Amino acid sequence: MLELKNITKSFGDKTIINKLNLTVKDGEILSIVGPSGAGKTTLLRCITGLEKVNAGEFFIDGQAFDPYTNRTNESVIGVVFQNFELFPNLTVMQNITLAPTMVLKQSQAEAQKQANELLTRLALADHADQYPYELSGGQKQRVAIARALAMKPNVLCYDEPTSALDPNLRQEVEKLIMGLKADGMTQIVVTHDLTFAENIADEMFHVEPNNSK
Structure with missing residues (x-):
C-alpha cells in the first residue's frame, strides 16, 4: 500500500499541492483526474521522485520512503511517461x-x-x-x-497513457492496464480522459485548480 501524508509542493510562492493525503491500496488502480494546470502531473512527479516535495511523508507498506532520494526508486515505483522516453x-x-x-x-x-x-x-x-x-x-x-x-516495481504509474495514441487504441490500453491489475499490480494513472479513468479505476482522485492557489 502506498500512502501520502500531508504532501505539499510549491514552485516559488505558488503552492501546487497543499497538505494532500492519499492512499493507494495494493492491487488497485487509482485514477488522478482534473483539468490541465491543476497539478496532476506535478503530483505524479512527486510520487515517482522526479520532484522533491516541500513537506510531507511517503509510506510503502507502512515503511517511510522518500522517492526523491531513494537511489533504486525505479524498483519501488515505476513510471510510464507520456512520450515514452525510450532511448532512441x-x-x-x-x-x-x-x-x-x-x-x-x-x-x-x-x-x-x-x-x-x-x-x-x-x-x-x-x-x-x-x-x-x-x-x-x-x-x-x-x-x-x-x-x-x-x-x-511495487507501484506502476502512467502519465496520460492515452494522449499520444490514436483514439481507437484507448480500449487496448484499458485491456493492458486491467490485465496488469489481474496480476496484482498496483497502478496510478494520471489522465484528462474522464471516461477512460472511470473504466479502469477502483478509486478516483479529482485534482481541482483551486487547490493550486
Missing part, C-alpha cells in the same frame, strides 16, 4: 534490459530472459531487435511498460 539509440531489448543490469545488478542473461517474457506477454516478441523509430505509438507504449515492469 537502443533496441527494444536494450531499452528493457539496461536498468535491471545497471541498477538491480542482474546478469545480462537474466535480464534478457525476463525481457523476453515481458515482450511475449505484451505481444512484442517480434520487435526485440527493432529501434523505437520503427515502432508505432502503441508499440512504444508497450515497450515503455515492459521497461518499467522489468524493474519489478
Whole structure:
C-alpha cells in the first residue's frame, strides 16, 4: 500500500499541492483526474521522485520512503511517461534490459530472459531487435511498460497513457492496464480522459485548480 501524508509542493510562492493525503491500496488502480494546470502531473512527479516535495511523508507498506532520494526508486515505483522516453539509440531489448543490469545488478542473461517474457506477454516478441523509430505509438507504449515492469516495481504509474495514441487504441490500453491489475499490480494513472479513468479505476482522485492557489 502506498500512502501520502500531508504532501505539499510549491514552485516559488505558488503552492501546487497543499497538505494532500492519499492512499493507494495494493492491487488497485487509482485514477488522478482534473483539468490541465491543476497539478496532476506535478503530483505524479512527486510520487515517482522526479520532484522533491516541500513537506510531507511517503509510506510503502507502512515503511517511510522518500522517492526523491531513494537511489533504486525505479524498483519501488515505476513510471510510464507520456512520450515514452525510450532511448532512441537502443533496441527494444536494450531499452528493457539496461536498468535491471545497471541498477538491480542482474546478469545480462537474466535480464534478457525476463525481457523476453515481458515482450511475449505484451505481444512484442517480434520487435526485440527493432529501434523505437520503427515502432508505432502503441508499440512504444508497450515497450515503455515492459521497461518499467522489468524493474519489478511495487507501484506502476502512467502519465496520460492515452494522449499520444490514436483514439481507437484507448480500449487496448484499458485491456493492458486491467490485465496488469489481474496480476496484482498496483497502478496510478494520471489522465484528462474522464471516461477512460472511470473504466479502469477502483478509486478516483479529482485534482481541482483551486487547490493550486
